[in-house]
Amino acid sequence: MFKRKLLSVLLISILVLSGCGQTVYAPSFGADESKKLVVYTAHKEEIYGPIIREFEDRTGIMVDVVTGGTNELLSMISEESDSPKCDVMFGGGVDSLSAYTDLFYGYECSVSDKLFGDYRQKDDKYTVFSTFPIVFIYNQKLVYSAGTPRTWHELLNNHWAGQIAFADPSKSGSAYTSLCTLIEITGDKYDRDEAIRLFAKNLKGELSSGSSKAVEEVVSGSKLIGITTEDIAKKYIMQGAQIGIVYPEDGTSVLPDGTAIVNGAPHKDNAILFLEFTVSDDVQNLLQDYCYRHSVRKDINVKSNVSAIEYDILWAEENRKEIIERLNETIGGEK
Amino acid sequence: MIKKSFKRELLFSFIVVGLIPLILSGLLLIFVFDLQNRAENLKDANLALEKTRSVITECLSKTDDVMQAIADTKNIKDGIDETDRWERNKVYKTLYETTAGLRSSAYFKIYDAEGTCKYSTDETSENGKLPTYWGVLREAKIHSDKTVVLKGSDYLNDDATLELARGIFNDEDECLGYVVAEITREQLEQILSVSFDFSSGLSVLDSHFDEVYASTAAQGVHMSELVRERIFNGEALSQRGDRLFIVIEELDEYGLYIVAGRNNIFTADFKKSLLLVIVVLAAVSALICIFVARIVSKNLTKPVDNLVNAMNSTKGGNLDVNLSSKREDEFGLLSDTFDEMTKELKSYMELQVKQQKELNEANLEMMQAQLNPHFLYNTLDTMKWVAKANKVPVIADLSSDLASILRTAISGGTFIKLSEELKLVDAYVNIQKIRFSDKFDYDVEVPMELEDMIVPKLIIQPIVENSIIHGFRDRASGQIFVNIYEEDGVLNIEVTDDGNGMTDEQLMIINAGEPLEDKDGKKKHIGIYNVSTILKLNYGKEYGLRAEAVSDGGTKTTIRIPAERERNV
Numbered sequence: 001m002f003k004r005k006l007l008s009v010l011l012i013s014i015l016v017l018s019g020c021g022q023t024v025y026a027p028s029f030g031a032d033e034s035k036k037l038v039v040y041t042a043h044k045e046e047i048y049g050p051i052i053r054e055f056e057d058r059t060g061i062m063v064d065v066v067t068g069g070t071n072e073l074l075s076m077i078s079e080e081s082d083s084p085k086c087d088v089m090f091g092g093g094v095d096s097l098s099a100y101t102d103l104f105y106g107y108e109c110s111v112s113d114k115l116f117g118d119y120r121q122k123d124d125k126y127t128v129f130s131t132f133p134i135v136f137i138y139n140q141k142l143v144y145s146a147g148t149p150r151t152w153h154e155l156l157n158n159h160w161a162g163q164i165a166f167a168d169p170s171k172s173g174s175a176y177t178s179l180c181t182l183i184e185i186t187g188d189k190y191d192r193d194e195a196i197r198l199f200a201k202n203l204k205g206e207l208s209s210g211s212s213k214a215v216e217e218v219v220s221g222s223k224l225i226g227i228t229t230e231d232i233a234k235k236y237i238m239q240g241a242q243i244g245i246v247y248p249e250d251g252t253s254v255l256p257d258g259t260a261i262v263n264g265a266p267h268k269d270n271a272i273l274f275l276e277f278t279v280s281d282d283v284q285n286l287l288q289d290y291c292y293r294h295s296v297r298k299d300i301n302v303k304s305n306v307s308a309i310e311y312d313i314l315w316a317e318e319n320r321k322e323i324i325e326r327l328n329e330t331i332g333g334e335k
Numbered sequence: 336m337i338k339k340s341f342k343r344e345l346l347f348s349f350i351v352v353g354l355i356p357l358i359l360s361g362l363l364l365i366f367v368f369d370l371q372n373r374a375e376n377l378k379d380a381n382l383a384l385e386k387t388r389s390v391i392t393e394c395l396s397k398t399d400d401v402m403q404a405i406a407d408t409k410n411i412k413d414g415i416d417e418t419d420r421w422e423r424n425k426v427y428k429t430l431y432e433t434t435a436g437l438r439s440s441a442y443f444k445i446y447d448a449e450g451t452c453k454y455s456t457d458e459t460s461e462n463g464k465l466p467t468y469w470g471v472l473r474e475a476k477i478h479s480d481k482t483v484v485l486k487g488s489d490y491l492n493d494d495a496t497l498e499l500a501r502g503i504f505n506d507e508d509e510c511l512g513y514v515v516a517e518i519t520r521e522q523l524e525q526i527l528s529v530s531f532d533f534s535s536g537l538s539v540l541d542s543h544f545d546e547v548y549a550s551t552a553a554q555g556v557h558m559s560e561l562v563r564e565r566i567f568n569g570e571a572l573s574q575r576g577d578r579l580f581i582v583i584e585e586l587d588e589y590g591l592y593i594v595a596g597r598n599n600i601f602t603a604d605f606k607k608s609l610l611l612v613i614v615v616l617a618a619v620s621a622l623i624c625i626f627v628a629r630i631v632s633k634n635l636t637k638p639v640d641n642l643v644n645a646m647n648s649t650k651g652g653n654l655d656v657n658l659s660s661k662r663e664d665e666f667g668l669l670s671d672t673f674d675e676m677t678k679e680l681k682s683y684m685e686l687q688v689k690q691q692k693e694l695n696e697a698n699l700e701m702m703q704a705q706l707n708p709h710f711l712y713n714t715l716d717t718m719k720w721v722a723k724a725n726k727v728p729v730i731a732d733l734s735s736d737l738a739s740i741l742r743t744a745i746s747g748g749t750f751i752k753l754s755e756e757l758k759l760v761d762a763y764v765n766i767q768k769i770r771f772s773d774k775f776d777y778d779v780e781v782p783m784e785l786e787d788m789i790v791p792k793l794i795i796q797p798i799v800e801n802s803i804i805h806g807f808r809d810r811a812s813g814q815i816f817v818n819i820y821e822e823d824g825v826l827n828i829e830v831t832d833d834g835n836g837m838t839d840e841q842l843m844i845i846n847a848g849e850p851l852e853d854k855d856g857k858k859k860h861i862g863i864y865n866v867s868t869i870l871k872l873n874y875g876k877e878y879g880l881r882a883e884a885v886s887d888g889g890t891k892t893t894i895r896i897p898a899e900r901e902r903n904v
Binding site: 050053054057064281282285290 | 464468470542543545
């Protein structure tokens with residue numbers, strides 16, 4: 001009997017000892033809820049970095065940034081819609097955003113009248129942020145300047161077969177937009193599926209994992225030409241890459257990206273502040289002066305010589321699944 | 336049946352002694368080590384923090400002073416927009432003089448009011464542009480009386496990790512331009528290298544906990560991200576089981592945070608492995624305990640079993656049991672004492688037997704002494720002489736025979752030669768013949784070599800007497816035949832008569848060594864009983880007296896004793 005008591009005393013003391021010694025060092029910095037914001041962004045760091053930081057400096061609000069691909073982030077927001085973690089979706093082409101408008105909160109910004117109206121969402125579920133044309137790039141060392149690609153139609157010839165750097169449209173929003181642009185512009189000669197088939201044949205089964213990667217392929221010379229957005233191309237050029245930009249003669253889409261406030265955002269007031277900031281003078285000027293992008297503000301935008309087509313967002317959205325399937329089928333066949 | 340084996344108790348005690356101290360000290364060790372580790376880490380981290388703080392503060396304040404000086408220098412103020420080379424050289428000279436000593440730790444640039452870089456101590460960036468409506472220049476313009484410190488705008492300016500800027504104003508408080516100090520990562524690392532070693536993690540964060548700088552070690556473990564995440568979520572900075580042990584300090588005058596991290600070797604995984612070691616050791620220890628307990632208890636139970644077996648054997652009557660233990664411990668003592676005990680017991684028993692025999696012999700002697708009054712002998716002697724004198728020879732023969740009988744009976748000693756016993760029987764028979772007027776015949780058959788055999792006194796005579804008195808009662812005549820022979824070392828004395836014989840019941844009683852009794856309970860034929868008893872007492876159960884009926888009538892009584900020529904009494 002005594003022995004049992006002794007044993008149990010020992011056991012208990014062992015347990016207590018092992019549980020002890022839990023000191024925890026917690027300093028008392030921590031933002032309180034009213035000074036927090038959660039942003040999901042599809043932008044590159046060169047874009048969102050300075051903007052978020054300037055916002056933090058000016059407002060004192062601490063921002064938690066979650067990065068990812070446009071569709072990836074939109075799916076996350078959709079999954080979290082019962083208890084939203086995200087306040088703001090920052091970035092993503094308006095074609096992607098318009099497919100998820102029921103996730104967003106309609107808000108008309110204070111400078112809405114100063115914004116270009118062509119891609120304005122009818123319920124202001126998102127607000128445009130910046131815009132950039134889709135362009136061709138070519139490796140200046142390997143492509144003779146007279147032999148650069150000029151038109152979308154050209155890309156369907158087998159002249160450029162196997163030499164086109166193109167991001168996977170199921171992953172890259174801008175790549176999908178490019179594909180839809182191609183289909184639309186070549187729509188006078190080829191129907192949708194035919195255009196996809198011809199284009200995919202020319203890709204010879206190779207897709208890049210992202211739009212920046214596609215540019216790098218051209219820079220390194222593994223591919224002669226590529227399709228990407230103007231700002232990325234300009235950035236690489238500024239860093240010394242020997243690539244050239246071609247604005248497609250048969251037109252191209254100049255699709256803006258946007259900012260949206262999530263329905264039920266935990267920090268809605270701060271989200272509104274952020275959205276306002278994105279279309280403010282300073283940010284829009286910065287975009288033009290330092291980020292190789294075009295402002296969506298009529299009063300700030302510098303006129304460019306790009307012939308913009310009208311891009312049918314709804315059509316792009318409706319056909320998305322099929323288009324990507326078709327592309328993958330043919331790509332798979334080519335591999 | 337053993338209900339509560341002490342073997343189990345032994346094993347239990349072994350295990351308790353073997354395992355519990357082991358486990359306790361193991362856990363205690365882990366606990367103490369953990370505490371010690373924490374304390375050390377805390378100390379080291381705070382030390383690193385202190386050093387870093389003083390180094391950074393010193394550097395920044397020196398830079399601040401220089402920038403203040405630059406912003407106040409008339410030469411520079413006037414020369415910002417200057418295009419003339421000569422004037423520009425003068426401005427550069429002032430710039431370089433003022434920044435002497437600090438140019439290894441920062442690049443100093445002067446921007447005009449539109450944000451174009453006009454002068455730079457860095458080879459490359461003249462004519463670079465910074466936005467005046469954004470970032471560091473904007474801040475400098477707003478806080479016109481101080482130097483602002485911001486995380487480097489590395490997207491605009493690839494190299495700067497930390498930027499300090501101060502607005503340059505004229506007397507009317509118009510902004511003429513800006514002086515900016517840019518500290519690159521290498522430069523910052525150089526500054527910090529004085530204060531800490533790069534094996535630990537160190538990072539510098541801005542006021543929103545964004546990373547300004549992180550040492551390679553800190554980068555490797557994503558220390559800055561971890562800190563930011565924890566602070567954003569309001570969690571404790573250092574949590575149990577972390578790989579890294581983190582402390583943070585604020586440099587509020589510059590809106591910076593310094594974070595120091597030390598490698599925590601005492602992670603949850605490490606603790607788990609230590610616990611595993613303890614468990615394994617405990618298991619091994621338990622096995623050893625069981626093994627040793629087995630051996631020890633066997634060592635203890637073996638002598639106990641031996642003793643129990645010996646005792647059981649002794650219980651059965653075997654007193655020759657001898658353990659002869661070679662042990663020298665307590666069990667040896669027990670065994671030796673047991674051996675002594677049985678030896679003593681054996682001697683005691685033997686003594687008892689001896690004493691009993693002596694007693695019996697005394698009884699015997701007493702019994703035999705009953706036959707020995709001196710005066711009868713003397714009287715008989717007198718009677719013989721008187722009879723001879725009066726010429727009555729029969730009386731002389733009677734008394735002479737009786738005297739001869741008594742003579743033998745008186746003599747000391749319980750044993751006599753067979754020849755002497757026979758002589759006595761002869762004398763007796765003579766007397767009886769006279770009494771019974773030769774009614775019977777008496778014969779003896781004895782080999783000569785047996786005549787000096789030793790027999791107890793007066794064993795044949797009572798038998799013969801019995802034959803005469805009872806065997807020949809109411810008979811006209813009878814015969815008694817004594818036959819003596821040796822067989823297998825046993826002396827046989829057969830007395831056969833052809834008289835009445837005895838009933839089977841009587842024979843049985845005699846052979847059983849019991850006295851015969853008549854109807855009144857009085858003992859009968861006591862002589863035979865006595866002889867039987869004497870024989871038994873002297874020689875044991877295997878020898879003695881046996882009576883049987885003779886087929887034609889009569890009784891044959893056989894005495895069997897060991898054939899001895901000597902007897903040590």
